[in-house]
Amino acid sequence: MQKILIVEDEKAIANLIKINLVAEGYRCTCAYDGETGADYIEKETFDLILLDIMLPEINGYELLEYVKPIGTPVIFLTAKGNVSDRIKGLKLGADDYIVKPFQIGELIARVEALLRRYGKINKKLTFADVEIDMVSRTVRKAGNIIDLTVKEFDLLVELVQNKNVALYRERLYEKVWGEAYMGDTRTLDSHIQRLRRKLNWEKEIKTVFRVGYRLEGGA
Amino acid sequence: MQKILIVEDEKAIANLIKINLVAEGYRCTCAYDGETGADYIEKETFDLILLDIMLPEINGYELLEYVKPIGTPVIFLTAKGNVSDRIKGLKLGADDYIVKPFQIGELIARVEALLRRYGKINKKLTFADVEIDMVSRTVRKAGNIIDLTVKEFDLLVELVQNKNVALYRERLYEKVWGEAYMGDTRTLDSHIQRLRRKLNWEKEIKTVFRVGYRLEGGA
DNA sequence: AATCCTATGACACAACTAAGTCACAAGTTC
DNA sequence: GAACTTGTGACTTAGTTGTGTCATAGGATT
Numbered sequence: 001m002q003k004i005l006i007v008e009d010e011k012a013i014a015n016l017i018k019i020n021l022v023a024e025g026y027r028c029t030c031a032y033d034g035e036t037g038a039d040y041i042e043k044e045t046f047d048l049i050l051l052d053i054m055l056p057e058i059n060g061y062e063l064l065e066y067v068k069p070i071g072t073p074v075i076f077l078t079a080k081g082n083v084s085d086r087i088k089g090l091k092l093g094a095d096d097y098i099v100k101p102f103q104i105g106e107l108i109a110r111v112e113a114l115l116r117r118y119g120k121i122n123k124k125l126t127f128a129d130v131e132i133d134m135v136s137r138t139v140r141k142a143g144n145i146i147d148l149t150v151k152e153f154d155l156l157v158e159l160v161q162n163k164n165v166a167l168y169r170e171r172l173y174e175k176v177w178g179e180a181y182m183g184d185t186r187t188l189d190s191h192i193q194r195l196r197r198k199l200n201w202e203k204e205i206k207t208v209f210r211v212g213y214r215l216e217g218g219a
Numbered sequence: 220m221q222k223i224l225i226v227e228d229e230k231a232i233a234n235l236i237k238i239n240l241v242a243e244g245y246r247c248t249c250a251y252d253g254e255t256g257a258d259y260i261e262k263e264t265f266d267l268i269l270l271d272i273m274l275p276e277i278n279g280y281e282l283l284e285y286v287k288p289i290g291t292p293v294i295f296l297t298a299k300g301n302v303s304d305r306i307k308g309l310k311l312g313a314d315d316y317i318v319k320p321f322q323i324g325e326l327i328a329r330v331e332a333l334l335r336r337y338g339k340i341n342k343k344l345t346f347a348d349v350e351i352d353m354v355s356r357t358v359r360k361a362g363n364i365i366d367l368t369v370k371e372f373d374l375l376v377e378l379v380q381n382k383n384v385a386l387y388r389e390r391l392y393e394k395v396w397g398e399a400y401m402g403d404t405r406t407l408d409s410h411i412q413r414l415r416r417k418l419n420w421e422k423e424i425k426t427v428f429r430v431g432y433r434l435e436g437g438a
Numbered sequence: 439a440a441t442c443c444t445a446t447g448a449c450a451c452a453a454c455t456a457a458g459t460c461a462c463a464a465g466t467t468c
Numbered sequence: 469g470a471a472c473t474t475g476t477g478a479c480t481t482a483g484t485t486g487t488g489t490c491a492t493a494g495g496a497t498t
Binding site: 103105106109110112113116164165166168170171174175180208209210211214 | 242243244315316317325328329331333354355356357368369
């Protein structure tokens, strides 16, 4: 379960947010002023911080400076229309902002999007006896390092993140290569072939005819 | 692959959205007025609908009423700052809204978030001892994987989604093949035959003479 | 009930399309 | 420039799908 810190001096707003995020399955802590917020950040690790700019005592920007070295993603809560605030916040390292008054659905969407973005970075992925370290970009199978090229690695990650899902060729291509797929070359096929060989995954990477590929089995 | 319907009268906006969603791996259909939108909803099943409130002829709210019983999730596209619109939309059953002009990234994030939330619900179909996983595109009967081709799979889904309903040949054909039916070939019959064989569904798929087929029984 | 007409079942096969394989050239990195 | 990565085209192999033919069954008409 992911933990979210809400730093917001208006208790009504803070609690409204909390109720809704808890309902979505997050664990939430509220701090009603910057100092308390800083204390929490010191003591615990959070997956995400929602930070009001206008705070008594310590303001949001200072707190942001404080959070930055830790690397926790931050969403700024800013007053309506205050564009310079947003820009300042983003420059200082906030990952996103949301304008008050906001609909709770919008907040949740942003929280989810940001957590998903960050989630990808610090993770290790595993599939059967294959372990993928996203940070060092290394892959081990049964403990032995398997050398993969950049494209092979990206493709593997995409497959493992969607194990047991039939992935359309177009989608795979677009995710790994970042551009539209024109189905007249053998690029994707070749890379699949290389992955299958290097990992001995002749069966695990199943061809779904006229669709794409599916990584089958695993944990 | 998930299908999204975009109902938006400004073609430029509709197409912009489409291009971006297609790049993300979705299949998109655009309707430039409410009536066309209603037609599509009638004919096809979508995973998500993006719906502009301000539409010629039928407005967004009416269309929403129309979609509600089907249960497809809806994201409203509303004009800037029109708070009462948003609230009305949410009350009427929209699952989220986004304010124009929007950043395309935000739209995508919301689409993904919503599909993920809903995806947990709608991704498996069952009929008797047959389980259909829409995501991995696999079919199991009594636990054993049954290999189906694309057309067979699509046809099966159509039948199961309308179990105990007599489906006209024309309708089946148009749903699965996406084109008009000219009743002088054995195409549909052959595929029905293949399904019956692979699933041992000689009785379950009942022929309705001069009409089409009906999947009978099940849970 | 006998007859006729049409719809569907069964089947085999041809046409088509997709994917596998491979070798190599162009591009990158060290 | 050596070693490696990557994309591509030619070719091969394989899987899918539509179609015609013929057999059979269903329903209508008399």
